[in-house]
Amino acid sequence: MKTENVMSEELRRDYRVCEEIGRGRFGVVFKCYSPETGQNFAVKSINKLLIADDSIDRQCLYNEAKIMHLVSPNPHIVSIADVCEDDTYLDIVLELCNSSDLFQRLSTQRLLSESDAIAVMVPLMEAIAHCHRLGVAHRDIKPENILFNEWNDLKLADFGSAQCFREGELMSGVVGTPYYVAPEVLAGRDYNEKVDIWSAGVILYIMLAGMPPFYGDSTEEIFEAVLRANLRFPTRTFRSVSPAAKDLLRRMLCKDVSRRFSAEQVLRHPWITSNDGTKEDGVVA
Incomplete structure (x- = not known):
């Protein structure tokens, strides 16, 4: 899968996307890194076009980033680093747990x-x-x-x-x-x-x-x-x-x-x- 077609322009501008490491109902998880710091992350890239505007899933989509900001930082919870979005994709940049x-x-x-x-x-x-x-x-x-x-x-x-x-x-x-x-x-x-x-x-x-x-x-x-x-x-x-x-x-x-x-x-x-x-x-x- 070509990563440039499955995430927002903002994410592709600020991060370098590597291999796919997971897959869900509405999106794909990739490994990525910041060229500025060299730090590795995971990015959950969600295709908003796959989710109906009036669905519960759409509400959960935006709740996830909001709730992760609320519960972070905590040593036993995956931390959220960034959120990028355009008309098609919502990308949640997360702490990488690749063990x-x-x-x-x-x-x-x-x-x-x-x-x-x-x-x-x-x-x-x-x-x-x-x-x-x-x-x-x-x-x-x-x-x-x-x-x-x-x-x-x-x-x-x-x-x-x-x-x-x-x-x-x-x-x-x-x-x-x-x-x-x-x-x-x-x-x-x-x-x-x-x-x-x-x-x-x-x-x-x-x-x-x-x-x-x-x-x-x-x-x-x-x-x-x-x-x-x-x-x-x-x-x-x-x-x-x-x-x-x-x-x-x-x-x-x-x-x-x-x-x-x-x-x-x-x-x-x-x-x-x-x-x-x-x-x-x-x-x-």
């Missing part, structure tokens, strides 16, 4: 030790807590959106589905990804920022079990399993998983939103704070 993402890592290492899972959960939950304090719900937490840079720092990415909220205010709209979407979203009810806690809980379960907690052979079956929210810990799979880790999973994957943990509560849970998931006394009463 791998969590999905790729879990594809090669099916199970993580509890200490390795904690090393993922702490920065992820700190990023989520930071967003929630600022009134931002990510709404699409999944392994593909958890990136690592060349120094192995975790970075939460892709705020295309994110939404701002006020304290006590509920959101609506079915967004998210099968396996990770919260049951209240699928049920068509209004929901709050704790949908992100559910999604992070699914990720924790997958890291420790090597499989999702709610699954099926089709999208419909997955959604039905999520809606039932029947959380199980198969003996063979969870034999070596600590009681503290299972306790935290119950509190994150709690169908009753009023009882589901907040991001701050997750960070204060003994399994997290002890840095040792093997301690049996780490269960919250």
